[in-house]
Amino acid sequence: MRTNYAIGVDVGGTRIAVGLVERKGRIVKDAKRLTPKTGPFAVVDAIIELVDEVGAGVQAAEIAGVGIGLPAQVDFLRQEVEYCTNLPLAGIDVRSLVMARTKREVTIDNDGHLATVGESRYGAAxxxxxxxxxxxxxxxxxxxxxxxxxxxxxxxxxxxxxxxxxxxxxxxxxxxxxxxxxxxxxxxxxxxxxxxxxxxxxxxxxxxxxxxxxxxxxxxxxxxxxxxxxxxxxxxxxxxxxxxxxxxxxxxxxxxxxxxxxxxxxxxxxxxxxxxxxxxxxxxxxxxxxxxxxxxxxLGNDAGILGAAAMAFDEHDSREGLHR
Ligand SMILES: [Zn+2]
Missing domain, CATH: 3.30.420.40 (ATPase, nucleotide binding domain)
Known part of the structure; x- marks a missing residue:
C-alpha cells in the first residue's frame, strides 16, 4: 500500500523535534521539547510521546513508519547505537523500544546521514x-x-x-x-x-x-x-x-x-x-x-526531520516492494 505520511524524529543534544511529513516533503504537523537529562529511558519516553502526538488523528495504515536520527554512531545494519557522546544512548535498543510502544515500523540512523538524505530528497542536493x-x-x-x-x-x-x-x-x-x-x-x-x-x-x-x-x-x-x-x-x-x-x-x-x-x-x-x-x-x-x-x-532546522522521514518512506517502500 502506498502511504502518504512518515514521521521524522530529530534527536539532538538539546532538543527533540518530531514531524509528520508528506511524501513531497511538507511538514504538516510538528512537536518538540527539550531533551531530557535524566537518563536514556526519559529520552526514549520523550520520543514516543512526541511520535504519538504528531501521529494522532491519522490512520496507522497511512503512515509509512518512523525514522529517528540520533547524534550517535549507529550500526545501520544491526540498528544499534554504538557510541553516543552527548546522550547516554549507547547500547540502548532505541528502535525496539519505540517500535514496541508505538506499534509502528522504526528505523534509526546517524543524524549527519539523515541530513544528507534530507538535502538529497528535498533540498540543495x-x-x-x-x-x-x-x-x-x-x-x-x-x-x-x-x-x-x-x-x-x-x-x-x-x-x-x-x-x-x-x-x-x-x-x-x-x-x-x-x-x-x-x-x-x-x-x-x-x-x-x-x-x-x-x-x-x-x-x-x-x-x-x-x-x-x-x-x-x-x-x-x-x-x-x-x-x-x-x-x-x-x-x-x-x-x-x-x-x-x-x-x-x-x-x-x-x-x-x-x-x-x-x-x-x-x-x-x-x-x-x-x-x-x-x-x-x-x-x-x-x-x-x-x-x-x-x-x-x-533545509535549515528541518533537515533532520525531513531526512528521517525520507528514510522511513524508503524503508517502507522496500519492505513493500515498491519503487521510488
Ligand atoms: Zn574527532
Missing amino acids: KGFRDFVMITLGTGVGGGMFLGGEPYRGSRGLGGEVGHTVIDFDGPPCPCGGNGHLEAYLGRPAIAARGKAAARLFSGKAILDASGGALDDVSAESVVIAARGGDAVARGILMECGEILGRALVGFVNVLNPKLVCIGGGIGESADFLVERAAEVVQSEALAGRRDVTVVQAV
Missing part, C-alpha cells in the same frame, strides 16, 4: 547522484551519496567527515582524537577563537554581537559580527574556511563529487567560511575535478 554533505554545528558531521545512493560504509559507521585529520598536533577533538576537522570548526572551537578576539579592542564587534559579556561570546557572535562587516570576525571565518577547504580537497580528489553541500546552523549562516572553502577547492583540487560546486544547504 536534489538530483545530484554524487555529493558530499558536511554539517557544521556543535559537532561536525555529514555523509555522502555515491552513484545515487547514500553511502554508509560496511556497518553504517561511514561518513564521519568531521573526524578527518587536519593535523595530529592540532587541538583535541571531542571524540578523543587530535586535530580533527571538528576540533577546528565545531561551535566550541569557533566560540573559543571569538572569545580570544573579544578580549582585545579590535574584537569589540564580536563582543557587541554577544550582548557585551565575554562569557556569552559564541560561534554565532562571530558569524553575526562577520555579517555586519567586522574584519576580525571575517578573518576568523576565513581561516576556518581555509581548514574546511583542505578537508574538501581530499574528499573531492578521492570521490569526484559534483556537489559539496555545507549545512548545519553554522554552515548555513557563515557565508564567508563556505566561500573561502570553495576557493581552496577551486585552486587546490586535482585537475578535472574542479567542476564541483560548493553550496550551502537549504
Whole structure:
C-alpha cells in the first residue's frame, strides 16, 4: 500500500523535534521539547510521546513508519547505537523500544546521514547522484551519496567527515582524537577563537554581537559580527574556511563529487567560511575535478526531520516492494 505520511524524529543534544511529513516533503504537523537529562529511558519516553502526538488523528495504515536520527554512531545494519557522546544512548535498543510502544515500523540512523538524505530528497542536493554533505554545528558531521545512493560504509559507521585529520598536533577533538576537522570548526572551537578576539579592542564587534559579556561570546557572535562587516570576525571565518577547504580537497580528489553541500546552523549562516572553502577547492583540487560546486544547504532546522522521514518512506517502500 502506498502511504502518504512518515514521521521524522530529530534527536539532538538539546532538543527533540518530531514531524509528520508528506511524501513531497511538507511538514504538516510538528512537536518538540527539550531533551531530557535524566537518563536514556526519559529520552526514549520523550520520543514516543512526541511520535504519538504528531501521529494522532491519522490512520496507522497511512503512515509509512518512523525514522529517528540520533547524534550517535549507529550500526545501520544491526540498528544499534554504538557510541553516543552527548546522550547516554549507547547500547540502548532505541528502535525496539519505540517500535514496541508505538506499534509502528522504526528505523534509526546517524543524524549527519539523515541530513544528507534530507538535502538529497528535498533540498540543495536534489538530483545530484554524487555529493558530499558536511554539517557544521556543535559537532561536525555529514555523509555522502555515491552513484545515487547514500553511502554508509560496511556497518553504517561511514561518513564521519568531521573526524578527518587536519593535523595530529592540532587541538583535541571531542571524540578523543587530535586535530580533527571538528576540533577546528565545531561551535566550541569557533566560540573559543571569538572569545580570544573579544578580549582585545579590535574584537569589540564580536563582543557587541554577544550582548557585551565575554562569557556569552559564541560561534554565532562571530558569524553575526562577520555579517555586519567586522574584519576580525571575517578573518576568523576565513581561516576556518581555509581548514574546511583542505578537508574538501581530499574528499573531492578521492570521490569526484559534483556537489559539496555545507549545512548545519553554522554552515548555513557563515557565508564567508563556505566561500573561502570553495576557493581552496577551486585552486587546490586535482585537475578535472574542479567542476564541483560548493553550496550551502537549504533545509535549515528541518533537515533532520525531513531526512528521517525520507528514510522511513524508503524503508517502507522496500519492505513493500515498491519503487521510488
Ligand atoms: Zn574527532
